[in-house]
Amino acid sequence: MTLDATLTLTIARLGARGDGIADTPAGPVYVPYALPGETVRVSLPAPDPSTGRAARSSMGRADARAALIAVEHAAPDRRAPECVLFTRCGGCVTQHMSEATYGAWKRDSVVTALARAGIDTPVEPLVDAHGTGRRRVTFHGRRRQDADGVDDAVGFMAARSHDLVPVAHCPVLDPALARAPAVALDLARLLLPKGKPLDIQITATTSGLDIDVRGHGPAGEVERRVLTGAAERLDLARLSIHGDLVVERRPPGIAMGRGLVTPPAGGFLQATALGEETLARLVTEACDSAPGRIKRAADLFAGCGPFALRLAERAEVHAVESAAAALAALDRAFRATPGLRRITTEARDLFRRPLLPLELNRYDAVVFDPPRAGAEAQAREIAKSQVPLVVAVSCDAGTFARDAKILTDGGYAAARITPVDQFRHSPHVEMVGVFVRTGKARRR
Numbered sequence: 001m002t003l004d005a006t007l008t009l010t011i012a013r014l015g016a017r018g019d020g021i022a023d024t025p026a027g028p029v030y031v032p033y034a035l036p037g038e039t040v041r042v043s044l045p046a047p048d049p050s051t052g053r054a055a056r057s058s059m060g061r062a063d064a065r066a067a068l069i070a071v072e073h074a075a076p077d078r079r080a081p082e083c084v085l086f087t088r089c090g091g092c093v094t095q096h097m098s099e100a101t102y103g104a105w106k107r108d109s110v111v112t113a114l115a116r117a118g119i120d121t122p123v124e125p126l127v128d129a130h131g132t133g134r135r136r137v138t139f140h141g142r143r144r145q146d147a148d149g150v151d152d153a154v155g156f157m158a159a160r161s162h163d164l165v166p167v168a169h170c171p172v173l174d175p176a177l178a179r180a181p182a183v184a185l186d187l188a189r190l191l192l193p194k195g196k197p198l199d200i201q202i203t204a205t206t207s208g209l210d211i212d213v214r215g216h217g218p219a220g221e222v223e224r225r226v227l228t229g230a231a232e233r234l235d236l237a238r239l240s241i242h243g244d245l246v247v248e249r250r251p252p253g254i255a256m257g258r259g260l261v262t263p264p265a266g267g268f269l270q271a272t273a274l275g276e277e278t279l280a281r282l283v284t285e286a287c288d289s290a291p292g293r294i295k296r297a298a299d300l301f302a303g304c305g306p307f308a309l310r311l312a313e314r315a316e317v318h319a320v321e322s323a324a325a326a327l328a329a330l331d332r333a334f335r336a337t338p339g340l341r342r343i344t345t346e347a348r349d350l351f352r353r354p355l356l357p358l359e360l361n362r363y364d365a366v367v368f369d370p371p372r373a374g375a376e377a378q379a380r381e382i383a384k385s386q387v388p389l390v391v392a393v394s395c396d397a398g399t400f401a402r403d404a405k406i407l408t409d410g411g412y413a414a415a416r417i418t419p420v421d422q423f424r425h426s427p428h429v430e431m432v433g434v435f436v437r438t439g440k441a442r443r444r
């Protein structure tokens, strides 16, 4: 048997996931919770006996991951974590970094992705959009059984593991979710006897907690009655299982601009209220500062309308999205909000059936905000269009850079790229890119 090695390393830089990276003759070694300039003692798994190199990661790379034993020489930008569970819970990876180091690291992830794609537009400083905290959280619920008996727990997973770390308080959550861990545990105790692990998604809304439980399978008649009683006792606004409504005691509202939206159970929402406002502000500012007035805009991958409802204060909006329930929520909010210009909706799969140049050319501005996979097919059609202004919103730097390159190759210039941080202490970053048509569309 080969034993893990203990060694001392100097950290050279930060990796994309927030780990410190030490360069060694055997290749890079990734050290979680270590900072550039630090000397750290680590334990390194024994090398692969067949190659003598670091054990290959699941990505197939010979990157070695060490476990931090001690920081022997701390960097000046190291700070005390705000949560007692930091390093045990896998939710946060950067509570040990100063704000300046953190902001530069997140912004760099966007700069690096753009440079790889060959785009050299300057990237704005990171905009902090944590605000009052995350308005939505998903707790995992597990039944743990050992010789001492049965123990139901809710919490987050440890980093790169399926071990549950029970959580009773989480500092990145909005105060409106303060009782969310206790509520999740209460529901887990009702549902876990079925034996299946649960995901309990809890959203803070204007009328209380909105909860969607996943992993359980459809609820039977008896379970529905038990859950309806629990929703009453816990004073929930709405409770659903896999998006299937169990009870709605009050419509759960999310304010979007002048509108009040009741999103579909379990449907997409930006992580923080300030994150949504910031992304929408960058979108509307881009439209307001366009040389000509924006009279008609398309909002693609529109969700339940955070951009459409705000854009409709100045322009007619056509909102396109694959989730019909999200569009129905947007349509209801539009009809209930006086003073907006017209919003029309269209349920459409934009991966398979992107809007074509003839459709796109009706708009003065097109906004798109796809899931992580990006909007490659749609970007290719926009690149062939004459739309004067395109605003790309994204939650993935790699696919954003790819789609941005498609636009710039098609004759658009990247005017402004702004990274936005609504997932504090995680490696996730959002970005908003403003593109203006400078050259003629290239026919392909």
Ligand SMILES: C[S@@+](CC[C@H](N)C(=O)[O-])C[C@H]1O[C@@H](n2cnc3c(N)ncnc32)[C@H](O)[C@@H]1O
Binding pocket: 268, 269, 270, 301, 302, 303, 304, 305, 306, 307, 320, 321, 322, 323, 326, 348, 349, 350, 351, 352, 369, 370, 371, 395
């Ligand atoms: C990142 S969310 C953005 C939603 C909205 N813009 C917001 O800020 O809340 C991406 C949206 O794309 C939608 N979507 C996913 N795949 C799609 C597809 N193939 N065609 C159209 N919309 C899709 C999802 O339902 C989701 O609402």
